[in-house]
Amino acid sequence: MKYIFKIFTIVILASLLGCSSDDNVIDIVNNNTTRGAILRTIAVNSSEFDVFNPQSEFSVTLEFEDNRGGDLLESVDVVVSFDDRTDNGPDNSRDEAPLTTIPASAFSNGENNLPVITFNTSLGQAAQALGLTSDDYSGGDRFVVRFIANLTDGRSFSSGDANGGILSGSFTRSPYQYNVNLVCPPAPPASGTWTIEMTDLYGDGWNGGELVITIDGNESRFTMDNGASLTVNFEVPSGSQVISIQYSSGDWDEEVIFQIIASNGNTIMDIGPFPPVGVELIDYCNTNYQ
Missing domain, CATH: 1.20.5 (Single alpha-helices involved in coiled-coils or other helix-helix interfaces)
Structure with a gap:
């Protein structure tokens, strides 16, 4: 025992x-x-720049967190770069340049009892920081806005200091940098009579293929039931704000060709065979439809 x-x-x-x-x-x-810090994405309020409007803004709401309840925040540096993604001349890409610095005092206390801020910057401000003019960018190009969190102990954290889980995890959501694409929103189209020139290479019509034209939400469909060619007109009322043109697929899209001529005399598209299906066919960056 x-x-x-x-x-x-x-x-x-x-x-x-x-x-x-x-x-x-x-x-x-x-x-x-050694514990770091994150800038959590609360909301991306606006993610694009209107290429025609230098006052259009990128906006994001951020929350800062460290292991001291946010007390280590000193400041946040914001830098911007530019990616020329279009083949319409010289490469105007720019490396990063300072945009601004946000002091800790600019943050407010958020619902999680952590520092929160909504940051806004305009296309004009981003372009000026990089020495760009409106002639240097176009629709399809991209600005990249990156944040650098500076701590009172001298450390800094940004996109290169975090792993994939921190950058994209559902809780942390801390990418530190954001792509801001340049887009061309629709502008009011030229009013009056527009023309569609339809061609079928086999000569038996479009076999179910249709052009879907929408003006301020009102949809019309145009097709060619038989034959090798057809010309049709449609009206764009005065004061119209948005026109959209898409192609709906038929049985033999390899036979389909069409041109659309705006009321101002400009041929705004010459497409086919194999027209793109279900996508916007108007290049809103090219203002020849106005």
């Missing part, structure tokens, strides 16, 4: 010593772990 009791005592002591050792290891790891 005494022997059994001794064995039991030894086992209990070994367990206690083992727990103590593990606890010491955990304490050592915790004491020697």
Whole structure:
């Protein structure tokens, strides 16, 4: 019986010593772990620049978090770069340049009791920081806005300092940088009579293919039931704000060709065979339809 009791005592002591050792290891790891900081994306309020409007804005709401409840925040640097993604002349891409610095005092206390800020910058401000003029960019190009969180202990964190889980995780959502695409919103089209010139290479009509033309939400469909060619007109009322033209597929799209001439005399598209299906066919960056 005494022997059994001794064995039991030894086992209990070994367990206690083992727990103590593990606890010491955990304490050592915790004491020697350097914790960082994140800028969490609360909302991307506006993600694009209107290429025709230098006042159009990129806007994002950010929340700062560290292991001190946000107390380590010193400032946030904002830098911007430009990616020329169109083949319409020289490459106007620009490396990063400073855009602004946001002091910690500009942040307010958010619903999670952490510093929060909504940051806005305009196309004009971003272009000026990089020495760009409106002639240097066009629809399809891209600005990249990057944030650098500076801490009171001298450390800084940005997109190069985090792993994939932090950058894109559903909770942290901390990419530190955002692509801001340049887009061309629709402009009011030229009013009056527009013309569609339809061609079928086999000569038996479009076999179910249709042009879907929508003016301020009012949709019309145009097709060629038979034959090799057809000319049709449609009216764009005065004061119309948005025109959209898409192609709906038929059985033999490899036979389909068409041109559309605006009321101002400009041929705004010459497409086919194999017209793109279900996408906007008007190039809103080219204002020849106005």
